[in-house]
Amino acid sequence: MPIACSRRSFLGGVAATLVALEARAQAPGVRTLEARAGLLRLLPEPAAPTDVWGFDGWSPGPLLRLRQGDELAVRLFNRLEKPLSLHWQGMRGDNAMDGVAPLVQSAVPPGGEFLYRRKAADAGLFCYRPSVFGSTPELMARGLKGLLVVDEPEPPEADVDLVMALDDWRLDKDGKVEGDFDAHAAAAGQGRIGPIVAVDGKPAPSIREFSPGARVRLRLANLANARIMFIAFDNAQPFVVAVDSQPCDAFEPVRRTIPAAPGARFELMFDLPREEGARCRLILRSLAEPDRELVAFVSKGPAAPARGPIVAARQNPLLPPAIRLETAKKLDLVLEPPKAPGGRWSINGAPSKAYEGPALLKVKRGTPITFGFVNRADSAVVMHVHGHAARLLHDLDDGWEPYWRNGVVVPPGKTKHIAFIADSPGKWAVHDDILEHEAAGLAGWFEVE
Structure with missing residues (x-):
């Protein structure tokens, strides 16, 4: 379990966290998250604990948990020296609450606060973390991250x-x-x-x-x-x-x-x-x-009762059973790394302007989109589309993998395609989830009208 805490409560706070990741859905209402300094025991004693930044002083931050269909309401207080935001990785829709600064909101300044309100339409496991262009690598590397669980009404059987x-x-x-x-x-x-x-x-x-x-x-x-x-x-x-x-x-x-x-x-x-x-x-x-x-x-201990075959939870009925690829708006993005310190990644031959540049494309709501990611780098990239769930297309035909993705790994020198239906209005980020790549310009956006 997480063991980060303030200097005053470094030992006492450990016991308090032992129930955090096992708690069930929390009572409705506004939950506060305070981004502030904390401590983490990353090296064995006698080394001192490491100074970190965390939500409520913890890294990872406290587990947030609610029921499917409930409102997620979180007030972020920034007690740090850097501007930040909260992005809810994997949550679909509600562009104004997506937390990408400066694309959909201004970053929360030191001493400031911001109220995030959105419906938890989908059950599942999600991440919450900052998304401030150029600063995200530091904010995350110092410890600002956490998990959100939205419980389905009928979970699969498990002990x-x-x-x-x-x-x-x-x-x-x-x-x-x-x-x-x-x-x-x-x-x-x-x-x-x-x-x-x-x-x-x-x-x-x-x-x-x-x-x-x-x-x-x-x-x-x-x-x-x-x-x-x-x-x-x-x-x-x-x-x-x-x-x-x-x-x-x-x-x-x-x-x-x-x-x-x-x-x-x-x-x-x-x-x-x-x-x-x-x-x-x-x-x-x-x-x-x-x-x-x-x-x-x-x-260890008394044996658990035997159970039948493993069965997954019911699939999300809000996602489309099929995507008409023949009618999709198609865009290939050729991705090339910076050649010198301080340079930016290039997209389709031009240095990226990231979230300050023009939209990669604009479509009407309900339009199928196919993105092709052409990786010209010597290392993998992990391309992530915000606000939507996408299918990873097969390399050799028009089929797709039997699961939905937010991000797709593109090995060096390879190309991967994804497809999704643009069903949520707003300005949506497309970027590399390797955060140092994103900060160096491997980012853009598209608009759903």
């Missing part, structure tokens, strides 16, 4: 409902957050990768004990700035039941591994081993560094 935030941290020799937020190597390359990987605000690995044979519903989010996490299951057979907030037919991931890009959310269900003391593990796979254990689930 354990576990919400988990993954992150990474980059510290200097004194245990402070490194300040190279605009480094050219990150802006043009892989982004800011931190060697310390954390689970719910504590360095991995995390140990969790549950009843033998317990069915676990795991809601997992990658809150890192840039690290694409390949997460493998060992000694458990997982089934993906939702991707980027939207339920899907349950399926087994290839090699029991999920590719969680920054901002991605996966919901999985699996059964723990029935043998007392048996362990199943989440393992972070990488070609660039040794594998590391993220979480160990240990079977």
Whole structure:
């Protein structure tokens, strides 16, 4: 669980958070979030705790939870020295509340406040985080991020409902957050990768004990700035039941591994081993560094009752069953990295003006859109369309993957296409979820009239 807190309450606050990620839907009304300084234990003692920025002083911030159809009402107080905002990653519609500064709102200045009100139309797992062009990498790298769960009326059967935030941290020799937020190597390359990987605000690995044979519903989010996490299951057979907030037919991931890009959310269900003391593990796979254990689930105590086959929640009836690709407005975006420090990414041959430039396209509400992302860089990009859920199209035909996405990983030198129906009026951001890329100009917008 998160362990960030003020200096005065560093120890006492830990116990208070042990219930946060397991609380059910909260009472209606306006919830306050205060962005302020806090502390996080990222290095073992005798090293001092790390100074961070967090919502209510925590990183990740407090879990927000409500019921589908309720109003999300959050008043943000900025007690920091930097302007900020709140973006609700994965939530569809309501452009004025999307939190992208300066595209749809002015950033909340130091000492200021802003009230976010929007309906939680979709159930699922969402992120909340700042989105201030040029500053987001620092705001996120210092700890400003959190999770929101919107509970469906009839959840799938499970013994354990576990919400988990993954992150990474980059510290200097004194245990402070490194300040190279605009480094050219990150802006043009892989982004800011931190060697310390954390689970719910504590360095991995995390140990969790549950009843033998317990069915676990795991809601997992990658809150890192840039690290694409390949997460493998060992000694458990997982089934993906939702991707980027939207339920899907349950399926087994290839090699029991999920590719969680920054901002991605996966919901999985699996059964723990029935043998007392048996362990199943989440393992972070990488070609660039040794594998590391993220979480160990240990079977302990009285056995849970046996359950039938895993079944996902009902799919979202508000999303279209089909997209007429033949009538879609099509736009390919050729993406090229900056060639020198201080430069910007280019889109279709011109340095990007990001959110201050003209719209990439304008369409009437209800128009199908197809974006093609052509990656000319030597590193992956993670292209994210705000306010909508999109289908990832197959590379060789007109079919699509059987789940919805907010963001899509485009490997170096490759092209990926997505399709969606522009059903929400407003000015919507399209950008790279590797935040150092976005800050260096890999961003634009489209308008739905």
